[in-house]
Amino acid sequence: MRELIFELNYQSGWNPVADTLVEYSDATIRSLSCHVTSDNLWRVDHILGSPDALNAVETAYKTSDYFPDCLVTEDCEATSETQVLDRTEESLVIYCVWERSDICTSVPHLALEHFGEGLLFETRQEENRHVWRIILPGNEPIGSFADALRAEIDDIGGMELLRLTDHKPGAGGSATQASDDLSTEQRQALHAAVAHGYYETPRQIELTDLANELSIPQSTLSYRLQRAEAHLATNFVAADSSLDSLSTNQ
Template identity: 40%
Template sequence: MRAFAFALEHEPGADPVSDAFREDPDLYAHSLSCNVTPDHFWRVDRLVGPTAGLEAATAAFESRGRAVDCLGVEGPGAEFRFELLHRDPTSRVLFASWARTDGCGSIPHLALDHLGPGVLFATERREARYEWRVLLPDDAGLGRLYDALQAASGDDVSLDLRQVTDESGWLGAYSGRPALPYAQYETMRAAVERGYYETPREITVGELAEELDTPRSTLSYRLRRAEAELANSFVRGER
């Protein structure tokens, strides 16, 4: 098996979902499941970020319909179904499914057409970048899929081939980011960016708390909880 990675970027105003992520750089999404048959496609996604950004992105997903995963089409499409499976102040879990139509050049269906069955998908979104990872058999005709993706992409979508690697590159993307509460994630991201985890450390907890205008005890608690979740997630993954 090998992994094929590529990214889509829509021009501003071309896609409401892309615009919602572009407007809030703290939003992040990754697929929990992507499933395709010759006639249907359904998926589950997890979104993480500030509440306002989550509301905007969720509304854009629902209004955009199947066109979120179709290149060069508009409208909700046939038999489109959308459901909010979970919500809290820092995350959403979304379900969507729809029937295939002739007007939809969907990425999963193009992969099914050109690579055959047994192909797996994982996606990630941040800002304007919508990245796909495709796990496929070694002997699959990857060139035909890439040509089909380029042909289906409109003028307002750029397609960026990222890499073709072994399956380990796909596994890391499919696992997605651990389900940290947003405040913990933001605190840990700031700690990483400011060198808290470097050796030697470039900033102390007190200095970081002052920069973030957060009580030292609160920041320390968030880091401990985030570190515990990451450690537990890693150990569970090894079992």
């Protein structure tokens, strides 16, 4: 398995979302989900910023000639849909889906063509910077993908490779290894909490009722869950090659 992280920089006037983020430098966009097939691309993005920034970003997403991640410099005649899933004063969640035309291409589609299926994508956007993190299931060389991506973005911006890491099976930092360190009681408490919807929104069961289901005191259940959550969170942060930390180091 390999981890590839690279950055795209858009020139002014090409990408409406990037232009909006330059204007509202306090706003950031992070992908919550991104999936690709040979014909389609759909993603869910989480935007943080001021109310004015959120309004401007939403408008940019819904601009008729803009499609998420499309690298074509002219209208590619793709079919797209954009929908707001959630909105607060300082955050916005947007769902986008588009169906490719014959001339459409994008970062996920190029990755699919060069690396095959089973890819995981994470992105972060701030100002004109769009940082991509792709998890590759194998150890495929990245040279041809990087060359193809540079050729596509040459007229609209630039690309910089930031990190390429090989991850061997059994290396530290996996969720399985982190959970293996939990006690039997903590694992049972987590399994029961998930199964009964304790972590759902809205919550499907309260702590008191969950404790009754397990026939243990509420204080005992609360302690087990807190210790398990703290352990998993600590291991996740320690192992995560996050785009946030990478961004702050640029």
